[in-house]
Amino acid sequence: MTRVVVEVAVPEALGYQVVVGRDLGSSIGEVVSSSRRVALIYPPDLAFKAAKLAGALADLVEITLIPVPDAEQQKTAVVAATCWEALGTAGFTRTDTIVGIGGGATTDLAGFVAATWLRGVRIVHVPTTLLAMVDASIGGKAGINTAAGKNLVGAFHPPSAVFCDLDSLATLPKADLVAGLAEVVKVGFTHDSKILSLIESDPKLAADPNGPVLVELIERSITVKASVVGADLRELLPGGREILNYGHTLGHAIERLENYGWRHGEAVSVGLVFAAELGRAAGHLSDATVDRHRSILQSLSLPTTYPGARWLDLLQAMQLDKKKRGDVLRFVVIDDVCKPRVLAGVDPEVLAAAYAEVSI
Secondary structure: OEEEEEOOOOOOOOOEEEEEEOOOHHHHHHHHOOOOEEEEEEOHHHHHHHHHHHHHHOOOOEEEEEEOOOHHHHOOHHHHHHHHHHHHHHOOOOOOEEEEEEOHHHHHHHHHHHHHHHHOOEEEEEEOOHHHHHHHOOOOEEEEEEOOEEEEEEEEOOOOEEEEEHHHHHHOOHHHHHHHHHHHHHHHHHOOHHHHHHHHHOHHHHOOOOOHHHHHHHHHHHHHHHHHHHHOOOOOOOOOHHHHHOOHHHHHHHHHHOOOOOOHHHHHHHHHHHHHHHHHHOOOOOHHHHHHHHHHHHHOOOOOOEOHHHHHHHHHHHHHOOOOEOOEOEEEEEEEOOEEEEEEOOOHHHHHHHHHOOEO
16 A cells, blocks of 8 residues: 655645555545545446445445436536535534545536535545556546536546545457546656656556556556645646646546547647647657657557547637636646746647648
């Protein structure tokens, strides 16, 4: 069992632990035992895991089970309202706790429900996908989608704890596991080059849910995010937390155009190559580093291209990116490995040229 502490540099927010290990039921019980009531929010395919955790906690707290739809379908105002009604029926107070069990969509939703119920109750995340373990469950960003775009309604609401159960990775569909590695690769290019070396040494081992390499990749990614989030919880510092959005500006636009039919990591994978090409087009990133983006992502069987005919649609979708300031689009790029920065006010022709390199 590994524990990574997130020290939050905001007076009104408390630090918390991210626990990586196996058979974590008793540890979760220790965290929620001070509550009278605990609500478990989970998608249909994790009903068995929710029931198991409910059984482990039954002698400590009153349990409310709140099943929600699968994947991005749960991240709506309608589903959030259903959760609020369940909490009201159960008599939830500010001293009670919500537990989100599932992938990134579930931790986003559960965090948002916790942030908004009574203006904030405790949230504990139990991520069951690689993506959620290394990214979505850590950092306190919670949100739901609207017709205008992804995560446009939300809050910063740090969890009381995060429990990454490695046993759940063994039953994760291969495509979901691989998609989660895109977020790991992102961290490798922005903050930790050892991640890239580990993947390049043996991509198959990097994607082995039962092997030690993936555990190290998870722990390294969590350590980076804990450090960045702790220093800049609300994404206010220049060159702070927003750097973790490397590859996400185009990635989120692809997700929206595909009506969330693409996995988040698949869209981010294309976004990473686009960001690399943008760095090169702006005259900063070397050919070798751009090629390294493609080779690593392709070695993991992640996509690196998208239809050229969709460029204008993508450009329109990016206008609602959260990093935008006024009418100015801003992109996270790197000048070299582990040298990230923000590029603002890019010439439209440069953007189009960069996209031409990822289009098919």
